[in-house]
Amino acid sequence: MKTALAVAFALAALCHAGPVNYTQKYTWKNVRTGASGGFVDGIVFSTKQKGVAYARTDIGGLYRLNADDSWTPLQDYVNNTLWNEHGVDAVALDPNDASRVYIAAGIYTNSWDPYNGKILSSTDYGKTWSRSYFPFKFGGNMGGRQMGERLAVDPNKGSIIYFGARSGKGLWKSSDYGKTWAKVPSYTAVGTFIIAPGDTGQNGDIIGITFVTFDSTSSSAGTASKRIFVGTADTSATVYMSEDAGVTWSAIPGQPTGFLSHTGKYSPTEKALYVSYVNTADTYGGGDGYVYKYYVESKKWVQILDDNGTGFGFGGLSLDPQKNGTVMVATYHQWWPDGNIYRSLDGGATWTTIWDFDWSGVQPPVKRRFDWDVSEANWLPEVTGDKATGWMMGSLAIDPFDSEHFLYGTGATIFGSHKLTNWDKNINFNLSSLSYGMEETAVLGLTSPPQGPPLLSVVGDVGGWRHDNLDVAPYKNHLNPWWGTTRSIDHAGSKPNIVVRSGDASGGLALSNDTGITWHIHANAGTWSGGRAQLSANGDFVVWAVNNGIYVSVNEYPFQKVPNIPSGSYYTANDRNHNGLFYAAESSNFYVSTDAGTSYTKTTASIGYIREIGVNPFRIGDVWVATDSGIWHSIDSGKSFGKAGPATDAYHIQLGKSATSSGYPSIFAAATIQGWAGHYRSDECVP
Template identity: 55%
Template sequence: MFSFKALTIWAAASAIPLIFAVSPQAYTWKNVKIGGGGGFVPGIVFNPKEKGLAYARTDIGGAYKLNADDTWTPLLDFADDARWNYWGVDALATDPVQPNRLYLATGMYTNSWDPNNGQILISTDYGKTFTASKLPFKVGGNMPGRGMGERLAIDPNNNAVLYFGARSGNGLWKSVNFGSTWTKVSSFTNTGTFIPDASDSSGYNSDKIGISWVTFDSTSGSSGSSTPRIFVGVASKGSNNIFVSNDAGSTWSAVAGQNTTFIPHKGVLSPAEKALYVTYSDGAGPYDGTLGSIYKYNIATSTWTDITPVSGSDLYFGFGGFTVDLQKPGTIMVAALNSWWPDGQIFRSTDGGASWSPLWAWASYPTMNKYYSYSDSLAPWLGPNYVDGTAGNLQIGWMMESLVINPFDSNHWLYGTGATIYGGRDLLKWDTTHNVTIKSLADGIEETSIQGLISPPSGPTLLSAVGDIEGFVHTSLDSAPATSFLNPKWSTSADIDFAGNKPTNIVRIGTGDRYVPKSLSYLSKN
């Protein structure tokens, strides 16, 4: 989701009369339900110690905490106009020692669109309240490469220690006091070289992506002492991009034998296997990525194995989200970062990547075998509420940089897309009947760019103009709209208004259209 500023949709429970003198009215203000997401969800993180504890981060919509009923609670609704860049969350870390501790690296842009430096938001009460630790550089929650990570990591053996990988060539930073203060790690000198588009005069695509992720090897240390082995991935192509320290960050060296063709997006530890899994793409994401690979690093033997699930003409995407099943060592999953056609793709392996099974496969073109059932009942505007077996229907999703298996429940999985969070609670059926349930599970996450709101004196309570997903007629504030605006259909509704003398006449304008001329007005008379 691309936006200069993110706003939560708010609306009054009663309509506003268009008269000059009115009696005072009592209003109840609350979040309007869209039903799930509305934009890119680049990160989902489960806590490895406390059962059921998970968080999601978004690029312009703040951070959220998972509830027991699969809904999500927003954590950053307190952010006002002066703190609008809190809504761009570039990294998230939940404490593996004291689960009540939560850290968010926030800031919207690293170019001139956001004049503010970033900050680490620190919570000791599961995100109910935060204090801010200011950083001396910008953070890019809505910049290219925002699906990499996590860039923020907590030492699992000494949780007072945190590392944060910065953008823009600012390097690796460390805190030894639970994030209160930060110092640059001077011994780590590689800050990444990849720039998406050096010719971009706006600075949005011409900034260095920087450090991709930080991963502690929890098996190398003991409780109470700083973890000796730390892996760091940086956004570079054609040169070393994965580094390791074996002395708790004092010195660093390139990991021998690594692949340098692509950019490392994720570095995920499998403790029981004593292995580091790395996903690669030829772009920073989340929109790009046409080639990639997956490698498995055996820490004990210092050897790399290419475990990429497809090759040749079947490999037309990079790889993003990756997860390991902590209950079943060797069971792993990976998502295609950007398979725009015929659909997204997710692969699963139960033997550490030696063999893979896909979420869909070709029958005979254009028919696809889709090994899942599908429900978008919580957000019906996402599309048809059934499995479409023909090519070209992006039902699984796109921009899939987040993918997780609940560390306490092998059946429970979640993944983020460019529009919502999907997942289910029967994942182990993948390995038996090879058919799982996929549901929209982002209820409570409203991650949208609001371009306009109106509440006419008659008709629906609220009409919204929304970036990327058109906007909606909200007949109820407590249930998701059935569909977005359709005729005409633009990628973004830029604004909406009604005629004061005839409020049933609604005008909507749009940009980035695919079906009608840009900025063509739509007049409603219903």
């Protein structure tokens, strides 16, 4: 979880324009949630060194596996021009040098992401990175992000790397360990499939190339591999091959049509390419599919698995190099009764599944081959319900050094086992949540009440938690109601046991009177959803910025729209020391309410674009504002503002308990000061 970051950034005095002190240091730790809580869309093991593996996430960066099954975050750095590197579109390892790892970094190909993509290269297991900049965008959080891997290192010549781009940008190649890149002009199949043509969000762009893989036996060490396979998101011809080290390319004859290639893995011992197919790249919706096998010597395609029109298709696929013919593949989107995984020991001639469905009605309907272990994430059953295997299973990997060990990513966590071959003995194996340390959920709101738990959080996808101990996974999500994506959370200043949260569902406003232990839906939440909710100091008023307006309710009576503030997108804040004081910002306009949010008066439009409002929790009317021009301060409830300190740009600002004897709170900000973008603290802002 990105509430605390693994890299200590410089600290500075926010309120004085003198030299910045960069000598103070913090030891940062992630708040433990017990599971990733978000989409793990790629897992890759090193074939060179035992125990080396990496997992990529859509918005949370790259993680490296540790010996105790935990994960180390490799991209918990902060910079206002590097935030999009937390989106990882692909990952590749050098098969002959375990210290070398590469990622394709970028979050969106849409207009709202201003930054082009980069290939990041590391020679020290991801501890440090060098960057190669591309002239177009990558999309780690775009549709089809669990396809792949679209980045691959030549197993015979590690200086050669291929990258398959999105957006119709084609195939790219580096011959110098990722330092420089050039488009492969002879490769023209760009993968033209679009999930939802015309969509302006995640599903309106060309998916592009889905995987790149090599036949390691096609040349000798030190010479570029001659046989290369490239998969595309294109229903007419999906798999292309070069047999002259990438000079020329052609679609492999006889391949299935009407489906997209998802994952391709080559078996050198069988001289065969395994390919999983699905008829869509929609991250959240399935489709029909197959698994095929292409024998390069006989040039024949053989269908080895069919979902029989059940509408889920196939996604993550892995081979066991220690057990010739052992292959596993996950269903792309099987929502009922659970996601499934298929396993074959004979190259796909016969299969068993991780669970079977009993139609007789005598046994429990789903007969599992595993015992489910979520002891590291006790809240997970509340999210998954009766689904134990998971969903959105786009990546599955068998440890090349240990046939007992496998991992796969889902939309909520990583599952895996160290007793995999029990499956073949008809003995249940332990299927465990194995994502400790991978706290990659999108954090959408936090509050730290002065009494009760140290932290209450709300997040995307899995709701959020009451954190009674920051070093121990929370036991339960926020429940009754539970919303997948929860937008905001706030506690009342003088009655911190009263808490409000808003979420993406009809009736998306809930209240708690016991600091988040129990909840009930606001009596007049109606059908509204989302937005940002705040409580007055006594907890009797709720101000809800929703539906392009600001609405107020007292004691759960019907909401009334604030009449004298223009429609728009708002940032709201409350004064925790005065029941009537509320603040709001829309674009560059700052508003003040003295009647518990019932009406507002604009006080200024001259301090820059307002990103966040921070309020002194110990003194009335002491307000701080983060804007694109820096940090601004008011001691008269926002009637007037003065520039505070040397920050030239600020994204977040909040105040907390004093770190000194001054009695004035410490101020925390994400800002740019003297050219350094990072997290700052000041203890010198005594007015």
